Amino acid sequence: MTERSANIKAEMKAKTMRRFLLSQKHIVYTEPLEIRAGTTVDVLYNPSNTVLNGKPEVWFRCSFNLWMHPSGALPPQKMVKSGDGPLLKATVNVPPDAYMMDFVFSEWEEDGIYDNRNGMDYHIPVSDSIETENYMRIIHIAVEMAPVAKVGGLGDVVTSLSRAVQDLGHTVEVILPKYDCLNQSSVKDLHLYQSFSWGGTEIKVWVGRVEDLTVYFLEPQNGMFGVGCVYGRNDDRRFGFFCHSALEFILQNEFSPHIIHCHDWSSAPVAWLYKEHYSQSRMASTRVVFTIHNLEFGAHYIGKAMTYCDKATTVSPTYSRDVAGHGAIAPHREKFYGILNGIDPDIWDPYTDNFIPVPYTCENVVEGKSAAKRALQQKFGLQQTDVPIVGIITRLTAQKGIHLIKHAIHRTLESNGQVVLLGSAPDHRIQGDFCRLADALHGVYHGRVKLVLTYDEPLSHLIYAGSDFIIVPSIFEPCGLTQLVAMRYGSIPIVRKTGGLYDTVFDVxxxxxxxxxxxxxxxxxxxxxADSNGVDYALNRAIGAWFDARDWFHSLCKRVMEQDWSWNRPALDYIELYHAARKF
Known part of the structure; x- marks a missing residue:
């Protein structure tokens, strides 16, 4: 099973790399598409889709190995027409020691307007090089990390992004507070690494392995992280202290990372503390990248981090446009990018998942999901009938569209479907409201609906596998992982068009x-x-297709499983961003 799973992942990775190379085809691509060292390649460019549209000349500027090739940049080359259309062409001899081709375009030989991909430059990997890539050392400073200290999606991203970049050959480490509520069973070989003094207290540093990543846990002896929870106890002071002590730990150990990556308001202080206290130290060549996971919290801290970081991202292209006018971001838009989150294909894999009854891939998705549906119905006492199941897996907060969730439950039941909801509310009033709703629904629609008002990750696996549809009607959603996991399990997402939901779900x-x-x-x-009419429009079409076009529906289940929503592509984008940060 492990070998089969590895083969599936390798095929998906190769397919994603090809899609990565084709993703800019409306602007630029190469012939051949995949470049080999020691060969000749044509670069084809369409200026009509760029800032160079209408310019009488376009000049091509190229080098290799992230502009650091020993022979330097090639002389600027005037591009020539390629055929009758708008395409221009330049021909390049790729040296045998090239592992990356780098290029930009300009309107004049010496200067003028540049198309440099918004400061990122164009980069295409080169295979068969006699030289190896100069890999980076990246340190994430964060207050969450799955599964050892996970509260929300931030914890998932820190772990899965780190693993994906490490898989590409880079050295990736994480620095985390050592909470007393840490899930230590998920840390391998945890042991005391050292102690150092800072800020008037001794700080013990523990090191261990989490999901094959090296993680340093900082434990200040003033009890700051012995409060029984991640958030909710004088967080500004605790996390500010953690950020400064993490930087001090890096300095005292002479780690000299190429990139320090910090996340959201909770580790935002890293950006300005580095610039104010460490940018003239032996860490001077380090660059700071900052990711906004949700702008709803700590906008002041986020704005300050945006000022001081070298590059900034948020978790989907549409959300980056949605928030670009926000006061914390607008003055710094030139260094702000949207890169989609991904999911970890090892954690979310229906072929190796121990929480579902039958392992399946896109080849036997119908059989696999049928078995999971029966198990789900049995577990919750639902009628063992051939009807569509709509799954809802969410935190019950205003952001997630509570009124739309309630309407979707009623509409599904009216349409002869079944509903399973898994989720809890941090607000006790909302939790109480859903407890009352559950009592009412379980009485009226006995055997057709089940609301499980708690957090239960193993159970979520069975719901993803056993549901036909997963609905995500969020009012706003920076990225969203629910719809991505749903597709990994062959469940069809029903979403509101916002943020990352718009970027990942394409209406049939x-x-x-x-x-x-x-x-x-x-x-x-x-x-x-954001009203019931919108929910009905999507839900009616979905359930109608299930009843009236079952073969087509099954082909759709297979199709969504074949799409790659892992970190394969986002990891490549982040590595390009890290390289761009290092240019300055």
């Missing part, structure tokens, strides 16, 4: 061209607005 009726432009096929149902 309305988004064919948008999907095709990204090299994808439509993969779900979506709706505009």
């Amino acid at each position: 009726d309305n988004d064919k061209d948008r999907a095709r432009s990204l090299g994808l096929e439509p993969n779900g149902f979506s709706f505009d607005g």
